[in-house]
Each structure stands twice: as C-alpha cells, then as structure tokens.
Amino acid sequence: MTTRQAAPAQPRTLTEVAFDPITRIVGNLGIYTKIDFNAREVVECRSTSSIFRGYSVFMKGKDPRDAHFITSRICGICGDNHATCSVYAQNMAYGVKPPPLAEWIVNLGEAAEYMFDHTIFQDNMVFVDYCERMVKETNPGVWERAERTPAPHGEQHGHRTIGDIMRSYNPFEGATYKEALVMSRLTREMICLMEGRHVHPSTLYPGGVGTVATPQLFTDYLVRLTRCLDFVKRAVAMNDDVFDFFYEALPGYQEVGRRRTMLGCWGAFQDPEIVDYSYARMNEWGNRMFVTPGIVVDNELVTTNLVDINLGMRILLGSSYYQDWTGEETFVDKDPLGNPVDKRHPWNQTTLPAPQKRDLDGGNYSWVMSPRWLDRRTNEHLALDTGGGPIARLWSTALAGKVNTPYVRSTGHSVQIDLPKTPTSPEVRLEWTPPPFPNTLERNRARMYFVAYAAGMALHFVDQALNEVRAGRTKVFQDFTVPKDAIGCGFHEAVRGVLSHHMVIRDGKIANYHPYPPTPWNASPRDFYGTPGPYEDAVQGCPIFEENGPDNFKGIDIMRTVRSFDPCLPCGVHMYLGGGRTLTQSHSPTFGALA
C-alpha cells in the first residue's frame, strides 16, 4: 500500500511589473502589478494617479453662473460634457427651464461629442493595441492566422481579411487611422455649430443657449452627420470582425478584463417635453432621457430612478491622499424630498488634501478617491464602473425599455439602431445585445455601437429642432435670477461614463461644488472596506495571452484591459507659488518689434 501525500503547494513566483505612466490616455495613471509568469496570470494590481484634482477646493466662493465655464476646463477632450452637466445643476438651483429648442441644440452638441470622442479614442488609441505592428510583436501566431482569415463583413467595410483590417489600424499610416482623424474634424465642426466652440463651449448657459437657431444651422449639421454615417457603418462592421476574430484565435480571451457586472449610467439627452430640472420630479424626467439612467448589477437593472442613484452615492477614502471630512460642515442634511443625505455624499464633501509618499503596501497610493454606490438591498458599497461609458449606457437603456425614437429603440433586452441610406452605403439595422459579462473586448465593441446610437439620436434631434424652427419658435434662452441659497445636482454622461455635478449656493456664491467624472469611479483605489477599484479588479486574475516572456514582456493584455475603460485623469496640479511670485513674463509684439 502506498501513501500519497498532497504535494506542498508550489510557492508562486511573482514578478513585479509596473506601467507608469500609461500612454495613449489622458493624464497620469500608473498600474502596478504582480504577475505569475508560470501560471500566466496577473495576481495583484494597484492603480495610482499622481494628479490632484483641485476643482472642489477653488470653486468655493465663485459666482455660480461661472461654474460651467470653469468646470469645463476639467477636461481637454470632454469639457463640453462638464459644461452641460454644470448647466443642468445650475438649472436645478435657479429653477429655470430652458426653451425646447435650446434643449435640442444641447442634445445635438452632445451627440456630436460622443461621436467625436469615441471615434478618436477607438481608432487612434485603442486600435493601436490591435494593429498589425502590435499583434506581430506580441502574438505572432495570431497575426499569421489573421492574414489567412477572411473578414465576414468584407462587403460592408471593403477589407478582405482580418489582417487587412489590422493593417488599416497601424498608427499614422493605416487607412482607418487616417480616416478617423478626418471624422474627428467633421464631428468637431458639428459641435462648434451647436455649442460655439470645442472643447470649451462658448454658447452654453444655464437657462438656454446663445446659438442662433436658423434652418441653415441644422442643415450644416445634417450634411456633416450624413458624411459621418458612412464611416460609422463601416467601423461597426470592422469592430465586430476584429473582436470576433480574437475570441476565435485566442480561446479564453473572454476572461481578459472580466469583471462582475456592476455598471452605472447617469443618463444623457434631456427630453424638452418633460424636463423642468426640479429635484422633486427628477425620477420622472430622468426616465424620459434618451439614454436611460440606470444601475446594472449582475446583469439586472437595479434602478432607473435618479433620486435613488443620487442618494446612494458615497465618496469613500481608504487609500487616497486626503483627510477625512466627517468632522467638517454638513451642507445638505436632507434633500428637497426630505430624504436624509449622507455625510459621505458629494453635497457634504469637504476636500482636505494630504500629500504624502506613495505606499503600495497597505498604505495610501492615489489622489483618486473611492466613489461607491450603496446598494440598499444588500448594504454593499458597490465599486461601480462605467466600462468606458458605452457598455453601461447601452446596457441600462436596453434593459429599461424606455427609449423609442424613429432611429433608435430599446426592446427591453437589446438596443436597435436604424441608420438610413447615405452616399456610399445602404441603410443598416444594428442591434446591440448585452454580453454574458463585461470584459475588455465587449467594452471596446460597445463603443462603436454607441457612436451609431448617438448618430441615430442626432438624426432624431435634427428633425425635432427643425420642427421648432419651422414653426417659428426660435426662443433659445429663458431669463432667471440667482437665488441667495439653493442646491442643485446635474446628472449626465461624460463620454467615458457617469458624470455628476453637485452644487450648494449660499449668499449667492458657491459654498460647495463637487464634480464626479467617470474616472474617479473607474480608477479608484482600495476603499476602507478593502474593495478594489474597477481597474484593479479587472486586471487582477487577468490571464496573459502575450507570447513574449518576462524579458521582453509588453503587458498588452493588461494595457488592452485598462484602455478598454477609456481612462482619463486630466486636470493639472494646481500649484500656488505664494506671495504672487512671477515665474516668467514674455511679450509678443503683435505688429513686429519695429512697428
């Protein structure tokens, strides 16, 4: 008889691999990992940011009417989302309802922004990770197979093989890469038509817009939109082909970037028929938005009520360079409906920065805080993510079944998008159905579907705006007075996900202001319950498919995962030099030195 003993567990050999800073994103993000190269798996991950957001500190005391102009500068690519969200918060605080045409103009500007930003990020940044050169370097076997695999939608996008598509993604020289840049110009022009300027709009105000609405304005927009539609139809087909090919060529790739479904969407595109920006009716008008707000947990829609979403927000600390503010002033103890507001809610937050050395071993390691959403059913603080924006927006809209427009419809289990015939392509029906779980490829796939969604919505908004103009209803601005004391909150979708602005006005000035963009949710570090943030969660346990060994490891699977969330950590550090010391003073004579 032989006795068998369980072999002692092999101690894992972990290699520390750090990616800091990560390129092809905005801002400064570091990903610190521990990788088991024998098991081909990422074992541990921490995401850090060395950028301090000072907006909540220096907004205090400002005139509230300046808020959207100042907060627009938070971001250099989605500033208009911030301006819009701030305008929504101000509308609530001032109790003003803009005229319908103004709402359609804002919606048109925002639809163009989604089209612009998603296209430039997807085709000029994300797809560099899937292009010929990158795949040749990291997975030569996959590249060989791509060259031999015919593209299933070849007749729609004109590329014969998957290899041809990947070649077109090559940076600076690939056809798709270059075409996306042309598209980004067109879509920026569309935003400028509606909002006066990109990326910091000059004609968005609380109470309406300053855009002069004429038939010409909307025709100029529509001409550009039609040209974009040709590109969008091709791009969706190419995306599907490439991502389906990855599943086929690398069995098990669906596990890369996999995370429990915990998605948040705060809704976009107001319906002027119902929106009045009152807090008391927020659930009603929120549910009529053309992208339905919602929280999806474990593939089920938990709520679409913006009041619940608002009251469940908690800003936790745990690994961030801040002091706790629980001893500080409470600005809002009850919301206008009488519900209690938590001390950790953005309305009551006081930002107390505490710069210190980064400590990745159980200490503080990021300037990003840990926003969480309190699930009342389980009392869990959920680390919601936005999946880069589109996957959460489509998922929430699909399950809610509330959107029904001529071009875009929600069926209760999917989103259907009808794009009409355009100069070089026939009409197309696209359908996005939620995947079994979110992962790297599905987050990326949803992005181009959402471009189609925004384009379809823009067609609807142009129709509605032209109806207003043709009826002669050209009013775009409503007067208002700034109250002495008020509170307001705005809910919107920045391009890469949830965006909220919370404002408290006292004595006609801002007493507290807290913008919460998507990246604090996605890039958050471990909170004081030990819950990791979404990047950390998605990268931990991620299998490694890269063919390179530890010596020339590029970490492509990790990079694809992080970039699938569309990271954006903008806002420079706001430095104060004390005493008004002048750094440099320069003068450029307008007419030349001798004039």
Place this chain on the structure above:
Amino acid sequence: MGITVGKPDVTPDRPAHVAGVRRGNHQGGRKRQPGHRRNNLSTARRSTGINARHRNPVLPDMPNLSPA
C-alpha cells in the same frame, strides 16, 4: 496635514458681477433684444435693423424664418 501654501494674494470670493453692468440672465432682458416676441416667436428684426419689416413673410400664416 494638508497642503502648505503661501499667503494668498487673491480674493476668491470677490463677486464676479460688477454693479451697474447688465446681467445676461437679467429678467426682462427681452426689451433689449428687438425681434424676440413674448410668445417665443421672432421676426426678421432679430437679424437686421435695416428695413427689417421688408424681410418678414408676405403672408401671416407663413413662419418667420429669419436669417442668423
């Protein structure tokens, strides 16, 4: 802890509004915006001050689509 900063030489809560300057959101501003009617419609006067009436529609049923 907290950030150590120098002595501030700005007054962050100084009002942005200067007394006497008309505010964009001022109620009743319509009277300074010729061509915009109380019923949310507008006329050619919003586009031009020169012979504006001649540029209005010829029939009362027609919408007034003034140029920018």
